[in-house]
Amino acid sequence: MDEKPVFETNLPPDKAKKIVEVLREVYDPEIPINVYDLGLIRKVVLENGTLKVVMTLTAVGCPVAGNVAQEVGYAIQSAVPEAQDVEVEVDFEKPWDPTQMTPQGREMFKAIYGYDIVEQFQAAQQS
Numbered sequence: 001m002d003e004k005p006v007f008e009t010n011l012p013p014d015k016a017k018k019i020v021e022v023l024r025e026v027y028d029p030e031i032p033i034n035v036y037d038l039g040l041i042r043k044v045v046l047e048n049g050t051l052k053v054v055m056t057l058t059a060v061g062c063p064v065a066g067n068v069a070q071e072v073g074y075a076i077q078s079a080v081p082e083a084q085d086v087e088v089e090v091d092f093e094k095p096w097d098p099t100q101m102t103p104q105g106r107e108m109f110k111a112i113y114g115y116d117i118v119e120q121f122q123a124a125q126q127s
Contacts, residue, residue: 022075037105049084
């Protein structure tokens with residue numbers, strides 16, 4: 001499956017694909033879906049040997065934010081071993097919402113919880 005990553009990147013497609021694979025192994029502590037398919041990873045760029053990652057979390061007050069960011073950093077470093085350093089920034093400026101999930105993430109959510117979170121979110125926005 002050759003999907004384009006949902007995050008902004010300047011990496012070649014094979015590296016971006018490898019990053020998607022490793023991010024699918026890192027799970028959100030509150031929703032049992034991986035950080036990639038939840039749409040939490042916003043940007044992965046390589047600048048002067050440092051991989052800069054910008055991500056968000058499903059909840060602003062998430063007590064395990066540091067752990068998730070650290071896991072993301074380790075995972076990405078394993079995918080791009082030539083990077084000398086990995087910096088993970090957790091950004092809450094643009095809050096997460098269910099519309100940022102990948103189609104697979106949305107299907108996983110439906111399978112776990114029995115409803116479409118995106119439809120519910122959009123309906124709530126209109127009321």
